Amino acid sequence: MKQEFNADYWQNRYHLGQTGWDVGAITPPLREYFDQMPNIGQRILVPGCGNAYEAEYLYRKGFVHTYVADVAEAPLQRFSERVPDFPKDQLLLQNFFQxxxxxxxxVEQTFFCAIDPSLRPNYARKCAExxxxxxxxxGLLFDTTFEQAGPPFGGSSEEYRTYFEPYFKFLHFETAYNSIPPRQGRELFMELRKLGS
Known part of the structure; x- marks a missing residue:
């Protein structure tokens, strides 16, 4: 029977502490990108946010229109406790696709690799929408395959391009030079602009 990666599945992973993707802080590629962003008035979404270190970093830098979304309640509760002044109406207990x-x-950070790979074309389309x-x-995408069954699910830059090309202009799509050591050479940094823009 096929595993369904639904809210109960993810809630259980957080409850059991099975969060190997979580490095406990914002990673250098995203931190450096955020540090050079000029417009603090923009509306930002971190989907499948998990513990949302990226959202915390952005919010502390003055990006007050940052929203986080997850299907599991546990990480949103932890985030709210860690960042008590973060607006409660910007914590979205919702399915990204809805x-x-x-x-x-x-901002993409370990959400794309967590969804069933069959949903990847839908993910690219939904982001554009x-x-x-x-x-x-x-954000960052894993440019590698994993030995164990996912999530996380790996893939390649060639595969990922097929999902995003119908909707986005590629500004950057290359191996991240400043990944954390365990992910060195295994992460793609992407900056894509919606087509027609």
């Missing part, structure tokens, strides 16, 4: 707001930036004119999708 969101209907508009954002200027979507949620982005405003000129909006960007920025």
């Amino acid at each position: 969101l209907d707001s508009k954002f200027d930036l979507i 949620l982005l405003t004119t000129g909006g960007k999708l920025v």
Whole structure:
């Protein structure tokens, strides 16, 4: 029987502490990208946010229109306890594919690798749908395969391009130079702009 990666599945993973993807902090590629972003007024979404270190970093830098979404309640509760002044209405206990707001930036950090690979074309389309004119999708993708059954699920840059090319212009899509040591040479940094923008 096929495993369903639903809210109960992820809630259980957090409850059992099975969060090997979680490095306990924002990773250098995203931190460096955020440090050079000028527009603190933009609306930002971190989907499948987990413990949301990226959202915490952005919020502390003045990006107050940052939203986090996850299907599991546990990481949202932990995030709310860690960042008590973060607006509660920007904590979205929702399935990414059912969101209907508009954002200027979507931040990808270990969500794409967590969803069933059959949903990857839908993910690319949904990101484009949620982005405003000129909006960007920025983040990291695993450029490797994993020995154990996922999630996380791996893949290659060639595969990923097929999902994003119908909807995005590729500004950056290359091996991250500043990954944490365990992921060195195994991560792609992407900065994609919605087509028609």
